[in-house]
Amino acid sequence: MPFMTAQARKTVRDARRIQPTPVRLDSTGPQVMLLGDPNLLGQALWNLVSNACRHAAPGTQVTVSVAQGEGQAIVGVSDGGEGMSDAERERLFEPFASSAGESGTGLGMTITQKIISQHGGRLLVDTVPGRGTTIYFTLPLLPAASEPTTSELTKGAPA
Numbered sequence: 189m190p191f192m193t194a195q196a197r198k199t200v201r202d203a204r205r206i207q208p209t210p211v212r213l214d215s216t217g218p219q220v221m222l223l224g225d226p227n228l229l230g231q232a233l234w235n236l237v238s239n240a241c242r243h244a245a246p247g248t249q250v251t252v253s254v255a256q257g258e259g260q261a262i263v264g265v266s267d268g269g270e271g272m273s274d275a276e277r278e279r280l281f282e283p284f285a286s287s288a289g290e291s292g293t294g295l296g297m298t299i300t301q302k303i304i305s306q307h308g309g310r311l312l313v314d315t316v317p318g319r320g321t322t323i324y325f326t327l328p329l330l331p332a333a334s335e336p337t338t339s340e341l342t343k344g345a346p347a
Contacts, residue, residue: 214252
């Protein structure tokens with residue numbers, strides 16, 4: 189049971205260490221809790237951040253946002269890059285279809301879509317040529333009645 193906000197914070201911190209593009213986290217609301225495999229969800233988020241860093245225009249930043257609404261976690265990754273043409277958008281989730289040339293395999297978005305789908309979520313693409321792309325994913329929130337207490341969350345954690 190991951191905290192999506194904590195996963196986003198970790199992903200942003202890791203990206204800042206290895207990506208030349210500045211990466212910012214925008215998450216001012218409460219901790220977003222959901223049920224799912226933290227490793228797979230972390231991989232999905234990493235794929236989006238890595239793609240955004242690769243496609244961000246020089247002098248821009250990548251923004252990762254985490255919010256909740258209507259029983260869903262809403263995570264967005266924005267790149268401020270060139271955006272996508274209609275043809276690129278149509279091929280976005282096709283295996284081995286990469287617009288990143290030799291730096292991409294064309295599998296990241298396919299894998300990300302599969303992970304989000306297996307967790308009951310959806311992937312949404314908002315792109316404007318010349319203005320950049322934001323890819324959102326939504327996932328069901330953990331029902332309030334099954335939220336663990338703080339002591340349950342910290343049990344077994346290193347002191």
